Amino acid sequence: MRKLNKNFYLREDVVQIAKELVGKKLYSNINGQVCGGIIVETEAYNGRTDKACHAYLNKNTKRTQIMFGEGGMTYVYICYGIHKMFNIVTNMANLADAVLIRAIEPLAGVNYMEIRRNIKSNKVALTSGPGNLCKAMGIDLMHYGTDLSGNVIWIEENEGKIFEVEARKRVGVDYAGRDKDLPWRFIMKGNKWVSKRNFGL
DNA sequence: ATAAAGATCATT
DNA sequence: ATGATCTTTATG
Structure with a gap:
């Protein structure tokens, strides 16, 4: 019920923020269809040091400017x-960091999500x-730069559920050289909605 | 103006 | 393993 404070996102340690986002609740209200779920998998990207980040070495383009x-x-x-x-942008202005949301456990608006995904109930792939x-939540390019303190896409506190968070290698960043094996992916231990791809440490 | 490379997914 | 599919970015 309670949205995260802006200060949560303004902190400087994007890896810590990615870790803390596991267990929080992501919601979207698109075309009046409210959908949401518990975040169970995230990845951190650092725009100054991290070769896997689109904004590596402060590369500021039309795409990365947000x-x-x-x-x-x-x-x-x-x-x-x-x-x-x-992704969720973090840190102060001019410090380009972001957290990729990789999976959620559906909570609300499951029927809308199934229609958008064109699949039936009880599919983990939802x-x-x-x-x-993104497809399930109705998130598209038009939502680039949406303020999470608004009522279109937002994140709420978790509900005191007990869980453990584990760190893993990020997925699909083999091009990132020395940074490809950083343990900057965080998953909710044992949760079946965590993506099935690349389960190596 | 052109080319190349993707932070993936579903299917074979 | 492979193909789908198209934006963004870099380069000439």
């Missing part, structure tokens, strides 16, 4: 021409994986 603004906004982009990826989650 990461150079203050934390608490959305960074949405298209991957492989097909899938939308939903909101597992970054592309799938």
Whole structure:
């Protein structure tokens, strides 16, 4: 019921923020259809030191510019021409960091999500994986730069559920050289909605 | 103006 | 393993 404070996103340690986002609740209200779920998988990206980040070495382009603004906004982009990826911008202005949300456990608006995904009930694939989650939640390029303190996309505190968080290697960043094996992916231990791809440490 | 490379997914 | 599919970015 309680949205995260702006200060949550403005902190400087994006890895810590990614870890803390596991267990929080992500909601969208798109075309009056409210959907939401518990975040169970995230990845941190650091725009100064991290070769896997689109804003590596402070690369400020039309696509990455939102990461150079203050934390608490959305960074949405298209991957492989097909899938939308939903990220949360963190840190102060001019410090370009972001957290990719990779999977949620559905809570609300499951019927809407199933229609958007065109699949039937009880499919883990509904909101597992970054592309799938975006499609289910109705998040598209038009939501680039959405303020998370508004009423379109937002994140709420968790509900005191008990769980453990585990760190893993990030997925699909083999091009990142020395940074490809950083343990900057965080998952809710044992949760079945965590994406099934690349389970190596 | 052109080319190349993706923070993926579903299917074979 | 492979193909789908198209934006963004870099380069000439």
